[in-house]
Amino acid sequence: MSDAAGRIATLAKEVLGDPLPIRVRAWDHSETGPPGAPTLVIRRRRALRRLLWRPGELGLARAWVAGDLDVEGDLYDALERLSGLLWERGPATAPRSRLRTGIEALRDPALRTAARKLIALAGPGLPPALPREEARTGFGPLHSLRRDKKAISHHYDVGNDFYELVLGPSMVYSCAYWDDGPDATLEDAQRAKLDLVCRKLALRPGLRLLDVGCGWGSMVLHAAREYGVRAVGVTLSEEQAAYARKRIADAGLTDQVEIRVQDYREVPDGPYDAISSIGMAEHVGSVRYAEYTAILHRLLRPGGRLLNHQIARRPQPDEEAYHVDEFIDRYVFPDGELAPVGRTVTQLEEAGFEVRDVEAIREHYALTLRSWVANLERSWPRAMRLTSPGRARVWRLYMAACALSFERNRIGVNQILAVRTPESGTSGLPLRARDWRG
Structure with missing residues (x-):
């Protein structure tokens, strides 16, 4: 695989509707994005598999905690630039709404194509192991x-x-x-x-x-x-x-x-x-x-x-x-x-x-x-x-x-x-x- 960074940036634009406002550097050392901006470093393809198995914020969080993702440059600047694309755009937040949105995405040919591209980028593999820092509070009544x-x-x-x-x-x-x-x-x-x-x-x-x-x-x-x-x-x-x-x-x-x-x-x-x-x-x-x-x-x-x-x-x-x-x-x-x-x-x-x-x-x-x-x-x-x-x-x-x-x-x-x-x-x-x- 060559130019993984460019392929990731293109795929992100297709899914999000806007170009990524930061640079991207991938595991193959390819790099793309606006000059002078903070750089999102994707150290391992495993980061993309985490997103495949758990799309959205939690998949990104697991990749960050595991060290599969990193940021070079000003972290505050990177988060400011990404907030509009990630944390401030989704209209559906309730579990039922997220499920409905996922079902609708499967019916969307463009999103199905994007998913196939992400699978090709991520490579084959089972869900990566959860970072050991993830909480395991167990079952039982909430706030017992x-x-x-x-x-x-x-x-x-x-x-x-x-x-x-x-x-x-x-x-x-x-x-x-x-x-x-x-x-x-x-x-x-x-x-x-x-x-x-x-x-x-x-x-x-x-x-x-x-x-x-x-x-x-x-x-x-x-x-x-x-x-x-x-x-x-x-x-x-x-x-x-x-x-x-x-x-x-x-x-x-x-x-x-x-x-x-x-x-x-x-x-x-x-x-x-x-x-x-x-x-x-x-x-x-x-x-x-x-x-x-x-x-x-x-x-x-x-x-x-x-x-x-x-x-x-x-x-x-x-x-x-x-x-x-x-x-x-x-x-x-x-x-x-x-x-x-x-x-x-x-x-x-x-x-x-x-x-x-x-x-x-x-x-x-x-x-x-x-x-x-x-x-x-x-x-x-x-x-x-x-x-x-x-x-x-x-x-x-x-x-x-x-x-x-x-x-x-x-x-x-x-x-x-x-x-x-x-x-x-x-x-x-x-x-x-x-x-x-x-």
């Missing part, structure tokens, strides 16, 4: 205790050293708060976020704080050290818990802070004066969200505050057709779901909360993700040693693509402050809007 624990382990139990490399010394795996502008350091921005949460919750010495999904303990450490609270952090990750406990012991705060490997549904010792949930609610799922809000409401004392920090997606014209991103579901957050912020506010109110403030900080997450990607790329060989080449590739693609999604307003992130307002109606919040000193 056992399945959630397995999903969390897939995402977080990949090595604390790897997360140290990506996140930096703060070990905060959620959106930072760049109140001093984009030139601030990641550490300063994460410290500002933790402090903002503490101020919104009106923490002070002697109060009891529950941090749901406490990660590596950064929030409870900051709240105990800077605000004098007694804190409990719960996580489903054994690795996170061990790391957080060591940090707490090193800080001399074991009398103030407790870390538990525990599901939020199993916390027995409310009420708490304040609850923080930072980047955890995305794991809850729509089938469990009413239960989540009801449990947090029950765990708060009357007058207590909840700070729910959560990624949100945009509402869809047909909400029943919404589907979870296949790459993220298989390789990043198994069983994770995003909801529009309006739905989250409604469900908090239905649980009995009074929602007092919603702060959108979408641009802050784009800056945070770009900082994490820079950390990863700066230490790329070490990152691959600490976890696996495939896992490092997952995180690089996931974080870069998410940075662009926040920048382009495809997804957002919000801090929602809610109060379990007592029957007297006294919320305890200051009259002045966003004066979090009260």
Whole structure:
């Protein structure tokens, strides 16, 4: 076979209706495409077999994770150029719609011809083995205790050293708060976020704080050290818990802070004066969200505050057709779901909360993700040693693509402050809007 790159580019134009906006280099060293553009490197014909056996995003993701595909040049630029052709064009998203579209494609002579050309390019072969980094959460009810624990382990139990490399010394795996502008350091921005949460919750010495999904303990450490609270952090990750406990012991705060490997549904010792949930609610799922809000409401004392920090997606014209991103579901957050912020506010109110403030900080997450990607790329060989080449590739693609999604307003992130307002109606919040000193 010769000029594989040219044949691939021609086939892509026939299928997509537009020329590929990046260069292509194939396994036979042939190359084509616009000069100066990032280059999609197809290292092995196996990448095309992955697309044959699983067309669309998941086939591409498997090829990327396995190293069959790569990008030379600016990854952000490549993703921007490809987004219009891949992630933003398909009208059919629901499983039933995708099936119907596939059946219609078999009736289309042009698409049948394109499929034969792809088969000729890909060569014979069975479906390639799945990358070992693909999640296997097993069967059973969605968001059961056992399945959630397995999903969390897939995402977080990949090595604390790897997360140290990506996140930096703060070990905060959620959106930072760049109140001093984009030139601030990641550490300063994460410290500002933790402090903002503490101020919104009106923490002070002697109060009891529950941090749901406490990660590596950064929030409870900051709240105990800077605000004098007694804190409990719960996580489903054994690795996170061990790391957080060591940090707490090193800080001399074991009398103030407790870390538990525990599901939020199993916390027995409310009420708490304040609850923080930072980047955890995305794991809850729509089938469990009413239960989540009801449990947090029950765990708060009357007058207590909840700070729910959560990624949100945009509402869809047909909400029943919404589907979870296949790459993220298989390789990043198994069983994770995003909801529009309006739905989250409604469900908090239905649980009995009074929602007092919603702060959108979408641009802050784009800056945070770009900082994490820079950390990863700066230490790329070490990152691959600490976890696996495939896992490092997952995180690089996931974080870069998410940075662009926040920048382009495809997804957002919000801090929602809610109060379990007592029957007297006294919320305890200051009259002045966003004066979090009260």
